[in-house]
Amino acid sequence: MTSLYSRELEIAQLAVQRASILTKRVFHETSKGTVSKDDASPVTIGDFGAQALIISALKHNFPHDEIVAEEEATELRAYPPLRDQIWELVRTTSLDDVAAEGLLGGGIKDADAMLDIIDQGNSKGGKVGRVWTIDPIDGTKGFLRGGQYAVCLALLQDGDVKVGAIGCPNLPVDDAAPLTADIGANATDDEGRGVLFSAVIGQGATSRPLKAGALAEGRSISMKPLTDMSNASFCESVEAGHSNQSESAQIAQKLGITKQSVRMDSQAKYGSIARGAGDIYLRLPTSKTYQEKIWDHAAGDLIVREAGGEVTDIKGNRLNFGVGRTLATNSGVIAAPKAVHSQVLSVVQEVLGVK
CATH class of the missing domain: 3.30.540.10 (Fructose-1,6-Bisphosphatase, subunit A, domain 1)
Known part of the structure; x- marks a missing residue:
């Protein structure tokens, strides 16, 4: 069939x-x-x-x-x-x-x-x-x-x-x-x-x-079951201009993550956490005006969600790929296993001062 x-x-x-x-x-x-x-x-x-x-x-x-x-x-x-x-x-x-x-x-x-x-x-x-x-x-x-x-x-x-x-x-x-x-x-x-x-x-x-x-x-x-946040690893961009790395470090500390962040380019990050090689992907805003391009996230967003994860922006909204060539209504990206996504989101919002 x-x-x-x-x-x-x-x-x-x-x-x-x-x-x-x-x-x-x-x-x-x-x-x-x-x-x-x-x-x-x-x-x-x-x-x-x-x-x-x-x-x-x-x-x-x-x-x-x-x-x-x-x-x-x-x-x-x-x-x-x-x-x-x-x-x-x-x-x-x-x-x-x-x-x-x-x-x-x-x-x-x-x-x-x-x-x-x-x-x-x-x-x-x-x-x-x-x-x-x-x-x-x-x-x-x-x-x-x-x-x-x-x-x-x-x-x-x-x-x-x-x-x-x-x-x-x-x-x-x-x-x-x-x-x-x-x-x-x-x-x-x-x-x-x-x-x-x-x-x-x-x-x-x-x-x-x-x-x-x-x-x-x-x-x-499928994403790896995450029961102890101290064992978690998170991915972020290599380029500091793509994601705020100092804020990522604060978030990791507050979550109790002890492993060094893994910095790598591209949607290889989405694939890596989807198969359980990593756990969390953070892409934190570096500018209030920058808009992510839809081609940088569409495939990875689906692959992570189908592997048992959740992907949102820093306000907890799903990524909106229907507004044009950019994610104009979103800011930042948080991808994590469903069971801990809300915990990660809460700490991200605390560190970034998101209301």
Whole structure:
């Protein structure tokens, strides 16, 4: 019996896996550049290439769905050498992925068609209809240094997340592998690394090894039962500009958490706590005006909730993905097992002075 969203899940998993393989090729084959996206740096090449592959797969299978994606191709049109470099990666990655070709479509015709496909991620989003949201490389700096990054895709229907997939090339395959304090520093895709997380609303969350070709067998994942807060570990962003780390330390102290925080880039944090490698993810506001982007949280939000967790902002509200390209009505993110989420939320509000 075919379950609800089974086709969307299969396409999402295969598209994220293919795009993740492209990003790995970029990391290993391309000379390292700056983080700037106006040059031929690896992050530029990887972002555009991954987005082209994912949108191409979505448009082949769901031509009427809208797409919210991070990149647009204006600079590639103005700089043909960069366009051609990205096109060669996209073309060869598609050719190598024969196992998925029938499901993801016959590939992109040429470099100009690739640019048109990249630009189809320009939807404004909203709470009506089916909208996919893509982050082709989440965790730019993690990607560049060989640390944690993720390729992220989610389907929203009428503003609610229904399907999520996250490719994490540098996380351990072993769901039981504990998070270590240095996991965000240098974790390149050696043997035993590379995970594909996924979830469908109401159907639980899954992890599987990330590999070329057909999907590997998946395993059900769930958050770790947390009975003693002193044994808890929490994840936060590497970059201080992304989350207030001094306030996180105060919160951990008040909760009785004694372990050092694990700092890592990208939605790999959501995947890590969903499978019980970590327990809590805090992303505390650093600015009253900053708005989180929906592509940075949609897939992870669903995967954690389907693994037995709860995800809210610092006021206790569910993340609202139906107001456009940003989480304009939310501030911060708290993800934790359901049993302790209210306790974590209470301490966060105390430390931040939230009423």
